Amino acid sequence: MEWANDKSKGGVLAHLERLETQMSRSCKNLEDPPRETAESDLGTKIHKLRCLRDKLRAEVKQRQARIKASTASAEPDQTLEISEQEAVGGKEENMKAILQAYRFTGLSGKRTSRGVCVCISTAFEGNLLDSYFVDLVIQKPLRIHHHSVPVFIPLEEISAKYLQTNIQHFLFCLCEYLNAYAGRKYQADQLQRDFAAFLAGPLQRNSLYNLLSFTYKVEPQGRSFPFCARLLYKDLTTTLPTDVTITYQGTDASSTSWEEQRASHENLFFTKPLHQVFTSFARNGERLDMSLVS
Amino acid sequence: MDETVAEFIKRTILKIPMTEMMTILKAWDFLPENQLQTVNFRQRKESLVQDLVLLCESKRASLRDAALLDIICEDVDLFDMERFKSSFEKILRRALKNVTVSFRDAEENAVWIRIAWGTQYRKPNQYKPVYVVYYSQTPYAFTSFCHLKSNAPLLSQALTVASNHHKIVKMDLRSRYLDSLKAIVFKQYNQKFETHNSTMPLQETLELDMHMDSRIIHENRIEKERVQRVTQETFGDYPQPRLEFAQYKLETKFKSDFHGGILAERKEPLRCLIKFSSPHLLEALKSLAPAGIADAPLSPLLTCIPNKGMNYFKIRDK
Numbered sequence: 001m002e003w004a005n006d007k008s009k010g011g012v013l014a015h016l017e018r019l020e021t022q023m024s025r026s027c028k029n030l031e032d033p034p035r036e037t038a039e040s041d042l043g044t045k046i047h048k049l050r051c052l053r054d055k056l057r058a059e060v061k062q063r064q065a066r067i068k069a070s071t072a073s074a075e076p077d078q079t080l081e082i083s084e085q086e087a088v089g090g091k092e093e094n095m096k097a098i099l100q101a102y103r104f105t106g107l108s109g110k111r112t113s114r115g116v117c118v119c120i121s122t123a124f125e126g127n128l129l130d131s132y133f134v135d136l137v138i139q140k141p142l143r144i145h146h147h148s149v150p151v152f153i154p155l156e157e158i159s160a161k162y163l164q165t166n167i168q169h170f171l172f173c174l175c176e177y178l179n180a181y182a183g184r185k186y187q188a189d190q191l192q193r194d195f196a197a198f199l200a201g202p203l204q205r206n207s208l209y210n211l212l213s214f215t216y217k218v219e220p221q222g223r224s225f226p227f228c229a230r231l232l233y234k235d236l237t238t239t240l241p242t243d244v245t246i247t248y249q250g251t252d253a254s255s256t257s258w259e260e261q262r263a264s265h266e267n268l269f270f271t272k273p274l275h276q277v278f279t280s281f282a283r284n285g286e287r288l289d290m291s292l293v294s
Numbered sequence: 295m296d297e298t299v300a301e302f303i304k305r306t307i308l309k310i311p312m313t314e315m316m317t318i319l320k321a322w323d324f325l326p327e328n329q330l331q332t333v334n335f336r337q338r339k340e341s342l343v344q345d346l347v348l349l350c351e352s353k354r355a356s357l358r359d360a361a362l363l364d365i366i367c368e369d370v371d372l373f374d375m376e377r378f379k380s381s382f383e384k385i386l387r388r389a390l391k392n393v394t395v396s397f398r399d400a401e402e403n404a405v406w407i408r409i410a411w412g413t414q415y416r417k418p419n420q421y422k423p424v425y426v427v428y429y430s431q432t433p434y435a436f437t438s439f440c441h442l443k444s445n446a447p448l449l450s451q452a453l454t455v456a457s458n459h460h461k462i463v464k465m466d467l468r469s470r471y472l473d474s475l476k477a478i479v480f481k482q483y484n485q486k487f488e489t490h491n492s493t494m495p496l497q498e499t500l501e502l503d504m505h506m507d508s509r510i511i512h513e514n515r516i517e518k519e520r521v522q523r524v525t526q527e528t529f530g531d532y533p534q535p536r537l538e539f540a541q542y543k544l545e546t547k548f549k550s551d552f553h554g555g556i557l558a559e560r561k562e563p564l565r566c567l568i569k570f571s572s573p574h575l576l577e578a579l580k581s582l583a584p585a586g587i588a589d590a591p592l593s594p595l596l597t598c599i600p601n602k603g604m605n606y607f608k609i610r611d612k
Contacts, residue, residue, distance in 0.1 A: 117487050117488045152431040202399070206431055207432065211374055232365070234370050234372065
């Protein structure tokens with residue numbers, strides 16, 4: 001910076017200081033003496049009043065604290081009272097935690113200003129899945145204010161049958177449907193995620209996951225022809241299929257070994273959840289490999 | 295046809311009550327209409343079943359067809375995507391030879407359908423297709439604007455029959471945002487529920503510029519809080535679904551306090567159209583009362599839009 005160096009007396013900062021003193025000097029010269037004193041008088045008065053206000057506030061606070069302390073010290077069992085308070089506080093925390101943990105039972109609720117908000121937490125094989133809510137208004141007749149149940153679950157049918165007459169059964173029925181749906185969905189998702197290598201094509205499913213159609217192989221790199229599986233879950237409250245059709249399109253479709261396999265597969269799908277069926281396929285494959293190695 | 299299949303079909307049809315026989319056979323869509331008409335449905339059930347089984351044999355029903363009939367007879371909605379697609383396309387082709395139908399499987403068990411309409415003498419116009427998004431096992435389908443209005447009933451019929459659903463009804467709900475339509479129709483917008491697990495307090499107290507100088511007093515603080523509370527009760531805390539219009543077609547008699555006004559004398563109802571438009575209509579309505587432009591609570595005609603799932607209204611005198 002050339003101009004600062006030109007001044008040659010201390011650089012930029014010194015220059016700024018000089019400008020500042022120059023300005024304040026010229027300001028003082030311009031000021032109107034009488035107005036200035038009047039303004040500054042008011043200013044100092046305001047300042048004084050504010051200080052007084054703050055002082056008084058502080059004193060009030062002090063006195064209140066002293067009164068509290070004195071009443072507290074007047075009690076003989078001061079320590080006992082504090083620990084009782086702590087105990088109550090601890091119990092409250094405990095209670096809150098228990099209410100939160102009720103979620104894990106699958107069916108929990110909370111009182112609302114209108115009635116109660118029921119929470120259905122679904123689970124399958126020990127895995128906690130989605131939660132669904134039904135906000136009930138306690139009136140005559142009992143009605144649902146709003147809910148997060150998916151539209152393909154027959155909520156209207158279930159509430160038409162049970163809501164007014166037997167609310168326990170209504171909730172139980174809804175729980176069944178939702179848990180079964182969540183379980184079926186979980187199985188399909190697991191199959192797609194963990195056993196994609198066994199699938200020879202896309203997994204066809206619908207919103208309710210009650211009709212699944214897919215082609216699969218027993219070995220991921222198998223040279224064998226794939227099997228076609230069609231699983232129907234006609235009972236919407238179950239997580240295992242009611243109908244299983246396995247077909248085999250290989251050239252040696254008539255051979256007994258394939259027929260045996262087909263029949264055993266059908267049985268597997270009837271009795272085990274989807275992903276467990278494929279786990280056993282994988283394990284059988286491993287066993288085969290082990291025997292080859294040895 | 296296999297004997298076991300014939301027996302299976304016979305037993306399945308026997309289970310169907312006579313009142314639903316025609317509906318179920320039509321939904322099965324295996325025996326064509328003209329053949330069904332040759333059958334005498336007024337005879338005894340056993341003879342009717344025999345006739346139907348003979349027809350099935352002549353058409354060589356397979357085990358799969360028999361299984362399909364069984365599914366339809368059950369109350370359970372077993373939606374088969376492949377069957378839906380073939381049924382849908384068949385129905386359209388039967389009515390219109392010149393039509394192009396294509397499908398694409400999308401997320402959440404929805405299927406995107408593209409239809410290019412033609413006429414009896416003209417090939418399908420590929421530049422003006424209609425798109426339909428159908429969610430399986432729900433009574434909802436979303437369609438894009440159809441230029442040829444005459445094809446709309448055919449489209450809805452195809453959807454109804456192919457999806458095995460009760461009549462799919464046209465809703466008065468339109469928007470450019472498919473996600474918002476989904477949110478309204480599947481009720482996914484109002485997701486605030488009271489639980490013990492919520493950490494945020496439900497009632498957010500109004501924060502009126504606490505940082506401002508304490509010497510400033512809000513004279514209408516109570517009214518402002520009331521407006522805020524009413525707005526929150528009506529619209530909730532969640533982001534509103536996105537709509538661009540709300541249209542009200544009025545056919546009502548003019549009501550006026552001034553007797554002897556010109557319009558007050560009219561016996562016929564006044565016809566006028568009121569249209570609200572906005573890049574985000576529901577958020578705009580939500581901000582009306584807090585901004586001081588309208589009184590709270592707002593008219594129920596405005597606030598009922600997401601609940602009723604409609605933004606095109608016709609209002610007549612009761």
